[in-house]
Structures are given as structure tokens and as C-alpha cells.
Amino acid sequence: MTFELTILGSSSAVPTSKRNLTAHVLNAHERFFLIDCGEGTQIQIRKNKIRFGKIDHIFISHLHGDHIFGLFGLISTFNLLKRDKDLHIYSHSELENILNKHLEYFERNISYKIIYHHLNPKISEMIYEDRKIIVETIPLKHRVPTCGFKFTEKQHLRNLKKNVVNDFKIPISKIQGIKEGNDFINDNSEIILNSSLTLPPYKVRSYAYCTDTAYSEKIIPIIENVDLLFHEATFCKKLKQQAKLTFHSTSEDAAKIAYQAKVKKLIIGHFSARYKDVTPLLDEARAIFQNTFSAEDGETHIIELSRED
């Protein structure tokens, strides 16, 4: 029941000696979702001991080079490793043309299928769903069409208390219903209340990824109450004008969004290469939203399980 985020790259457009270009991996129940794929992502995947074969879904926020130039090498490596599983890419439709032209020249005989899912950056919609997880888009405000992504666990069932199946002689056919909240009527027609049989379910966990974007309060209803928010903070508050001009955010902007959306934890990143030390940005954000951390390449943020009340 893992739900953890690993930062592969935390720099903005120009990498530094310590910060690679943007890429995150969310491990949600052993699905490894790759989010953006800046140059060097495949090398960071290796360094962080994530298995290439686990990555089946890649989510691309927008078509600026620092978020996609790692795709060329990753696609090629998958091919060299003789991947045969489908690879799903969720992005602006134009990426399909770009990659098709690229593949035509560089990877004529590709060993697997790429399935493109075109995003509509104007609305929030569900773009992925399986038994455990859903993924929705978050319309962001950047110079080109851009989507953030929200990853949410599906509602967990209640958990059976220890030994209740034996103690109350519950037939297997009834277990699913009890996990869903039903009481149990035994052979003597006695009603055993659900609360005697089960523990409350685990809380649903969620992660929202918002980059690149200017300050936009429109995203607040979508990301409200998430456990973990990544929000870009390319600039410190002094460079507010620069942020506005380039459709990026300041550390204060990120914290204001986190505060208003009542998220549990904020990570800021996508730092301009001018910041050798990001402590001032972190301090600025923490003045508004205390539970803020800076994105650091190779760091993993675990969202622990906890039960509903």
C-alpha cells in the first residue's frame, strides 16, 4: 500500500551541478507513475534504483524542453531493453507528432507500442483509473497549454478486526459486504454490528503536481486537502515581476496556494539556477505555510497510512 513520491529533478529550465531537470516518480501501490521527463531522467531513474519495467504511464505537463527532452533517450532505452508492454503517454496532442517524427528517424523498429492520451488543458478531467488509483488533470496557467496532475487513491474498504472471521463464523461470501460496512446476522439471527467487526478504513491519500504555472487560485478547489502538493517556486518573492512575466510562481505564491487549499504538506521546486541555496525561498514559503519542504533530487516523500476517525 505504498504511496510515495521520489524527486528525480528539481531545477527549472537550466540544470545545475546539484539539480537535474524536472521529473517525479510517484509509487502508488507499486504503480510507478513518471511525471514529466526532463533530460537525464533515465539516468536519475537508474540512480534511484527504480526499475524501468515498472514504468507504464508517463504524464507530461507541457511541451517545454526541460520537461520532455528525457523522453527521447528513455524511449530508446526501453527499446534496447526489448520492452514489450504498452507505454502510455498523457500529454498535449502535439507530443505525438514530435515523437512520431523522432521515432521515424531514430527508432524505426520499436519493440513496444506507445499509446497516446491527449489532454485538454482547459478543464479538469479524469484521465486514468484502475482498481486503486485515479488521476485527474489540473489546468495550469503557463505560456503554453499546461496540465498539472492529481493522483488519488480510491476509497479504501473497512478492515476486518483480528480473528472475527473465525470467532463469528463469517462465511466468505459475506466478507466483502462487511468490509463495505454491512452488519452481520449469524445463524442464531443475532445482529453483530459492523463496528464490532471492522476498523475504520484507511484514509484516501493524494498527491497534486503543479508545474509550470503562474499563481492561479482557480486550482484551489481541485487540489483542496491533498496530502502532498508539489507547487513550483521558480523565483523568490523579490522577483515577483519576473515570475509574472514568465508565467511562473514565487515561493510565496506556492505557499499561498497551499494555505488556501488546506493541503497537508507542500514541496516547492523547479528552482531557477540562480539559487545556489534555496533556504531563502523555503523561509519565505514557511512564513505563510509552515509545513513546506524544498524538492531535492533523490529524496523520497512517503505518505503514511492512517485510519479515518
Next chain:
Amino acid sequence: MTFELTILGSSSAVPTSKRNLTAHVLNAHERFFLIDCGEGTQIQIRKNKIRFGKIDHIFISHLHGDHIFGLFGLISTFNLLKRDKDLHIYSHSELENILNKHLEYFERNISYKIIYHHLNPKISEMIYEDRKIIVETIPLKHRVPTCGFKFTEKQHLRNLKKNVVNDFKIPISKIQGIKEGNDFINDNSEIILNSSLTLPPYKVRSYAYCTDTAYSEKIIPIIENVDLLFHEATFCKKLKQQAKLTFHSTSEDAAKIAYQAKVKKLIIGHFSARYKDVTPLLDEARAIFQNTFSAEDGETHIIELSRED
């Protein structure tokens, strides 16, 4: 008078957690020649504290992704840093089309000019010359048209011994001639032999870069006697067949070429990702050519100055 090679990436097609994709930087008299540009090269340039602004010439051996996918990001970073100097790229002509299509989408307003130099992979020819250095191509034997590169210092002049200008009252107008080997005739018509006035010149230094390539004795006359040879050794000798099939070399192949070409020092690299430890490849090469080293990311090989006899 620096002449030193820094290895930025030593892996073959698939990078590992320790080995980046192919790229070398030769610092020859403060000209920083970038040779190949695999994914992640700009990050390796940063990590190795090489200034982007020093790189004016990029030499591309062939158009396989592991040798060029770093160009997209590097070109973009140069643009973001508002480069205005021309950038020269030496490669197969097709790269110009690839980069033009790429620039059309990703970098419409580029702040500098890219000047393409198309290589003929069938012959060895001089492709670059300045006051100090010449660069020649080395036709290699790979699945696609491929060129190696030989970087050679121009002939050095003799050096004046200490104090001779004062001691013999040599006018400035005569100095160049004496450095070129002339004797000096003083005001009393005495002939001062050049050997009394000068030290022998420094030996010309040279570096040859040969990857990707199958074993090819045709390159021997071109690389004969170089101070430093980089020759690929993708496979160990046991995988000779695999090497033949893919037009790559084994560690033995590389060493045989080094031995026959009487080079001074050999570096092997472009290692298959299957080798966690390349010691066996190094041992195989050293059995044939003792002065062999393995390419290691971030290592610099200095070619020291020494005088002719």
C-alpha cells in the same frame, strides 16, 4: 598550453547509475572541444565545472541517439543563457535537418547562430584549423556513417633560453626567426649558433577519438603515434561475435589497434551496461597493450608538455 581530456560519459547506448552517455571534452590551449553529446551532457559539463561559454565547437561522430540526444538541451541552455557567439557543429549532414526541425518547434528565437560543417565519413580530412590546433576526421566502421576525430597541436617553435635576448642583445625583429631555428649574427658579425640560444621545441601533442567502430586496421596510419587514443571497447573478448554483429569492438580489438598504431596511452570505454565492473575488459586490453586505462566519468587525462630531443 593545456592539453587535457575530460570524460563526461563512458557508457554505451544505455546509461548506468555510474556511467553517463558518451561525451568528451578536450581542453586544448583553452579551446574546449566537445566531442559527442549524449543525453545528460549539459549536466556533466556543469558537474565538471566547464564553462558553457567556452564551448564553441562540437564534434559529432554519428547520429545514434546515445551520441546526440544531449544536443537538444544544450542548445536550449545556450539560448537561455543568451549566448551570442556562433556555435560550430561538425557532423553528418542529416543532423542539420534534425536540429532545424527541432529548433522550429522548441527554440524559435535562438540568440546565436549555429554553423554546420558536414563531414564526409569516407575520407580522412582536416575539418578545423586555428593558430594552435588542427582537427582531422578518422573514417570508422559502424552501422551508420561514423567519423572519429584526431586533435593535433601545430608544430611548436623553439624556446629562447633564459636571458639570451639581453646577453646577446638580440633585436626583437630577430626573435621569431631564432625561434624558427635561425642562428644569430651579432654586431661584430659573430655567428651565435641557434643551439646556444634556444631549447628544442615542445613535442606536438595529439588525441584520437574512435567510437563507435568495429575493429578496423584502416585507421592505424591516421592515428599512428598519438599521445592518447580513446577507442571503444563495448564488449569483452568473449562477446566477439556480438561485437562483430553490432559493428562494435572488444577490449582486445581496441588494444590491438593501440599496439599496432604505437600510441602512447589507450583509454577504453563506451562499455556495455552489462559490465558493472570493467576490470576484466581492462585486463584483456592490458595483456596486449600495457598502458591502457578505463574511461571513468569525471576523470581527466592530462598530456604533459615534453621537449623534443
